Amino acid sequence: MKGIPEMYKKAEEIFFRILMIISTVSIAAVLLMIIFSILYNGLPSLSWEMISQTPKGGFYFGKEGGILNAIIGSVYLSVCSTILALLIGLPVAMYMNVFMIRHKKSLNSIRFFLDILWGIPSIVYGAFGFVIMIYFGLKTSLLAGIITVTLFIIPIMVRSMDEVLKTVPSGLLESALSLGSTKTEISFKVFLRQCIPGIVTAILLSFGRAIGDAASVLFTTGYTDSIPESLSDPAATLPLAIFFQLGSPVEEVRQRAFASAAVLTFIILLISISARLLSSKFNRNKIKF
Amino acid sequence: MSGLYRKWTDRINEAWMFSCLVIIIMLPFLLAAGLYLKSYLIISENNLSGLLFSDIWKPAENKFGFAPFIISSLWVSLSALVLAVPVCLLSSIYITQYARSSVLNLMQPVIDILAGIPSVIYGVWGILMIVPFSVKASEWFGVHTTGYNIFSGALVLLVMIIPFILNILIEIFRIIPEELSEASLSLGATKWETIKYVLLRKAFPGIVSAFGLGLSRAFGETIAVLMVVGNVIKIPHNIFDPGYPLPALIANNYGEMLSIPKYDSALMFAALILLAVILVFNFASRLLIMRLERYS
Numbered sequence: 014m015k016g017i018p019e020m021y022k023k024a025e026e027i028f029f030r031i032l033m034i035i036s037t038v039s040i041a042a043v044l045l046m047i048i049f050s051i052l053y054n055g056l057p058s059l060s061w062e063m064i065s066q067t068p069k070g071g072f073y074f075g076k077e078g079g080i081l082n083a084i085i086g087s088v089y090l091s092v093c094s095t096i097l098a099l100l101i102g103l104p105v106a107m108y109m110n111v112f113m114i115r116h117k118k119s120l121n122s123i124r125f126f127l128d129i130l131w132g133i134p135s136i137v138y139g140a141f142g143f144v145i146m147i148y149f150g151l152k153t154s155l156l157a158g159i160i161t162v163t164l165f166i167i168p169i170m171v172r173s174m175d176e177v178l179k180t181v182p183s184g185l186l187e188s189a190l191s192l193g194s195t196k197t198e199i200s201f202k203v204f205l206r207q208c209i210p211g212i213v214t215a216i217l218l219s220f221g222r223a224i225g226d227a228a229s230v231l232f233t234t235g236y237t238d239s240i241p242e243s244l245s246d247p248a249a250t251l252p253l254a255i256f257f258q259l260g261s262p263v264e265e266v267r268q269r270a271f272a273s274a275a276v277l278t279f280i281i282l283l284i285s286i287s288a289r290l291l292s293s294k295f296n297r298n299k300i301k302f
Numbered sequence: 303m304s305g306l307y308r309k310w311t312d313r314i315n316e317a318w319m320f321s322c323l324v325i326i327i328m329l330p331f332l333l334a335a336g337l338y339l340k341s342y343l344i345i346s347e348n349n350l351s352g353l354l355f356s357d358i359w360k361p362a363e364n365k366f367g368f369a370p371f372i373i374s375s376l377w378v379s380l381s382a383l384v385l386a387v388p389v390c391l392l393s394s395i396y397i398t399q400y401a402r403s404s405v406l407n408l409m410q411p412v413i414d415i416l417a418g419i420p421s422v423i424y425g426v427w428g429i430l431m432i433v434p435f436s437v438k439a440s441e442w443f444g445v446h447t448t449g450y451n452i453f454s455g456a457l458v459l460l461v462m463i464i465p466f467i468l469n470i471l472i473e474i475f476r477i478i479p480e481e482l483s484e485a486s487l488s489l490g491a492t493k494w495e496t497i498k499y500v501l502l503r504k505a506f507p508g509i510v511s512a513f514g515l516g517l518s519r520a521f522g523e524t525i526a527v528l529m530v531v532g533n534v535i536k537i538p539h540n541i542f543d544p545g546y547p548l549p550a551l552i553a554n555n556y557g558e559m560l561s562i563p564k565y566d567s568a569l570m571f572a573a574l575i576l577l578a579v580i581l582v583f584n585f586a587s588r589l590l591i592m593r594l595e596r597y598s
Contacts, residue, residue: 026494033396036389037405040468041412043461047419047427054430101322108319123327125588130330132515132584133577134522136549137333140573143556144336167326195312218418225420228524228549232556252422256525259426274426278419285415 048278055275058268064276068238068269076265078238080273083254085240087277089155090230090250091223094162098219101163102170103212107200109171110178114186124175130168135229138165143232153235156244161233165226166219173218177211178204210292217288221281227252251277334577341571344564353571359535366568368575370537374545377452377538378527379520382459386467386516389460391509394471399497406472417465425529428458433530440542452538452545455531459520467516470591474508475501477595507590514587518580524549548572 062079069077113120142161151157181204189199205212227250235247236257251273258270344353348366356367397406433449436457440447478501486496502509532544533554552569 022492022495026492029392029494030396030400032388033392033400036392037396037401037409040389040393040416040464041409044412044416046431047423047461050427050430051423054426101325104319104322105326108316108323112316112319121592123323125592126327126330128588129581129584130326132518132522132580133330133333134519134524134549134580136522136524136552137337137573137577137580140552140570141333141336144340144570148336164329167329171326195308197312197315198308200315221418225418225422227420227422228553231553252420252525255422255426256529259429259529271426274423278423281418281420281423282415285411285418289411 158234
């Protein structure tokens with residue numbers, strides 16, 4: 014025989030379970046809704062002309078042309094800054110996991126520090142990039158944008174590589190050391206090879222951040238209708254193209270913004286999916302324990 | 303010979319790696335110092351409390367009161383957080399406690415993609431779907447708005463911080479030792495009672511810090527909020543008023559800031575406020591999480 018309190022308990026549990034399922038399903042539903050609404054508005058205006066031409070007659074009022082300037086600018090900006098961030102980030106992650114492995118305390122404080130750095134919003138990096146730019150007398154240019162975005166993605170890159178390198182068992186480090194390898198060799202011939210899938214994922218993640226962020230490049234890259242030809246030219250990026258053109262009173266210009274949004278969403282989805290596929294493919298080379 | 307070569311490669315490499323580490327460690331100090339130097343002009347001429355609590359913003363007349371922006375920021379991010387708390391708690395409990403592992407395998411990509419969508423895309427989505435919804439929602443309450451208000455900003459922010467908070471919560475529920483739940487279950491408690499009285503209580507510091515991190519993420523979010531929040535310089539009084547958060551102030555005025563004296567200094571001061579608030583929140587939350595990790 015179950016009493017009233019028991020029934021009440023049961024009802025409460027069922028009630029909350031239903032709420033839980035609703036909230037979980039609605040999170041997935043919101044994602045679908047976002048992707049659907051972006052593609053629904055963007056795909057109709059996405060044509061070959063759109064992605065192969067630069068805007069004609071000004072990005073705000075000109076009706077002709079496409080978004081090639083933004084696509085190329087975004088690719089330049091995010092590829093360069095991802096490479097720069099890799100050149101600084103990979104050594105740091107390696108240093109933490111190969112050289113500093115005995116100093117658990119300072120290692121933990123560095124991780125703590127990086128986590129906090131990760132939390133600083135991109136607009137603050139953008140403002141800081143602007144300060145640097147003024148200080149060195151640079152104009153708004155691709156170079157200034159690259160520097161700002163690099164600063165912004167370094168913590169993301171280091172911390173996600175560190176998460177992967179952390180999982181390498183210390184036995185591997187010790188056996189490599191006992192065979193007489195230097196720590197440099199261990200870093201690049203053992204740890205790097207062991208963690209390639211995770212490191213590629215970290216690079217892709219940072220690349221996604223770099224290509225999608227608008228606030229950090231708002232002050233620093235400027236905006237232009239043409240394709241940048243050198244580092245000192247201003248550049249357009251996809252997020253900025255969306256941000257600036259969406260407010261235009263001209264319908265064709267707004268269509269360009271929606272098309273840019275569709276392209277950007279497509280790139281982000283591609284990055285997400287390839288990160289997943291790559292990590293499962295590369296896992297074959299890993300030494301299993 | 304090759305031994306010498308290897309030794310020197312190792313030395314040079316270590317020096318290189320170490321200097322990279324030093325650069326990164328210096329980064330936040332450089333950030334703070336750079337912003338402080340730039341905003342020094344305005345801090346030295348107006349007193350700090352006047353800047354923070356005055357609500358008169360007339361850069362041309364040299365009056366800089368940040369109160370409307372700070373209060374708007376608080377409105378938007380706190381309402382997003384209030385909405386996020388039940389959704390994140392319920393879903394994370396469901397995913398870690400009740401659901402089969404296939405649900406996590408399905409939800410993990412969903413969370414990752416949500417976290418990876420750029421904020422400007424959220425902004426476009428906000429304009430397309432949230433703003434019309436906000437117009438309808440405000441009509442239910444008998445208010446007429448353009449839809450560009452704090453409510454819309456909060457809804458967009460809500461979706462943006464959910465994946466972020468959810469990831470941390472799932473991680474936290476995972477590090478709570480299973481023995482605790484098992485002990486409770488073996489004493490005859492139901493699954494829900496165990497979650498309510500053991501899991502949630504044990505994870506409480508972690509939950510608080512997850513939401514603290516979510517709040518600081520919401521506080522610093524720029525473009526998406528800026529696109530839907532209305533950007534009217536006025537202290538908002540209810541959720542259907544338009545607002546003008548701090549990050550939006552910085553982002554919107556970068557073009558004019560060199561034409562009015564001290565304007566750029568004021569905007570850098572806004573960035574400095576943002577940095578300070580977020581560093582404090584992050585520091586406190588991360589500290590709580592670290593304690594919890596060490597404990598379990």
